[in-house]
Amino acid sequence: GESVGLHLPTLSVQEGDNSIINCAYSNSASDYFIWYKQESGKGPQFIIDIRSNMDKRQGQRVTVLLNKTVKHLSLQIAATQPGDSAVYFCAENIPNTGFQKLVFGTGTRLLVSP
Amino acid sequence: KAGVTQTPRYLIKTRGQQVTLSCSPISGHRSVSWYQQTPGQGLQFLFEYFSETQRNKGNFPGRFSGRQFSNSRSEMNVSTLELGDSALYLCASSLTPSSNTQYFGPGTRLTVL
Numbered sequence: 001g002e003s004v005g006l007h008l009p010t011l012s013v014q015e016g017d018n019s020i021i022n023c024a025y026s027n028s029a030s031d032y033f034i035w036y037k038q039e040s041g042k043g044p045q046f047i048i049d050i051r052s053n054m055d056k057r058q059g060q061r062v063t064v065l066l067n068k069t070v071k072h073l074s075l076q077i078a079a080t081q082p083g084d085s086a087v088y089f090c091a092e093n094i095p096n097t098g099f100q101k102l103v104f105g106t107g108t109r110l111l112v113s114p
Numbered sequence: 115k116a117g118v119t120q121t122p123r124y125l126i127k128t129r130g131q132q133v134t135l136s137c138s139p140i141s142g143h144r145s146v147s148w149y150q151q152t153p154g155q156g157l158q159f160l161f162e163y164f165s166e167t168q169r170n171k172g173n174f175p176g177r178f179s180g181r182q183f184s185n186s187r188s189e190m191n192v193s194t195l196e197l198g199d200s201a202l203y204l205c206a207s208s209l210t211p212s213s214n215t216q217y218f219g220p221g222t223r224l225t226v227l
Contacts, residue, residue: 034215043118043204043218044157089157102147102216104157 008087010109019077021108023090028071030092034102035064035075039086047075047088077110085112116141118207118219126225132193135222139186139207145169146188147216148180151202160203163188164211192224200226 013019025033031052036044048059050066050073057064063076073090087109091102119138127133139146147170148160159172163182180190186207192199202223206216 036218041220043206043220046215046217049215091157102159104149106156 008107008109010111012111012113013080015080015082015112015114017080019075019080019084019110019112021075021077021088021110023073023075023105023108025071025073025090025092025105026103027092027094028068030094030103032093033064033066033073034091034093035062035073036089036091036104037084037086038089038107044089080110080112082112082114085110118205118217120203120205120219120222122222123220124223124225126227127195128227129195129197131195132191133195133224134189134191135203135205135224137188137190137205137207137219139188139205140217143207143209143217144186145208145211146182146186147206147208148188148190149204149206150174151204151221152200157204160190162211169211195226197226200224 034049035047037047038044048062048064050057050064055066061078065074077084087107089107090105093102118140121136137146145164147162149157150160151157160174160178161168161180162170166182177193182188202221204218204221206218208216
């Protein structure tokens with residue numbers, strides 16, 4: 001399945017490097033953020049999330065940083081592997097009477113060379 | 115535990131026809147959301163269902179509709195198909211509407227000729 005657009009920003013790294021993918025979100029009221037990974041032919045896969053009362057959260061090989069002052073989110077992948085090649089989306093949850101409304105960024109393609 | 119499943123995976127229709135897509139959420143998940151993904155517009159929210167009721171709706175025309183059954187399975191329907199409706203339609207489930215983490219299915223690739 002197609003998961004990328006014609007003008008997706010692309011980050012190319014070498015295997016073993018650390019990758020940093022950035023995202024600017026739109027709404028200062030957003031209270032929850034998620035990073036998804038989408039490989040070709042698949043739906044988005046949850047990677048890591050962070051609530052707005054935090055500025056950093058770590059997972060396995062991944063770290064998400066949140067800067068609410070400038071509405072910026074980043075995903076850091078340590079020791080990037082070829083299997084990390086995919087399109088990465090950030091999503092923000094805009095509070096709406098308690099129900100979900102995720103707004104997705106346009107995505108960044110990560111290409112990892114062996 | 116099985117993930118979100120969507121059927122069919124691929125579909126080809128012609129303009130003016132209608133189509134129904136199906137989504138089975140993760141067992142125990144009661145909230146289902148639908149998204150449209152296109153190269154030009156990215157991932158866009160269509161609607162969300164919980165307890166057989168539409169709780170939230172994105173900015174799509176009335177040709178796009180959906181429903182949810184008592185077992186939480188959901189269907190979406192697009193009537194009077196247009197070429198621009200060609201897209202990957204993704205379903206995501208979560209425990210409840212306030213459970214922000216959504217888990218996506220593989221999508222249905224719809225092509226309108």
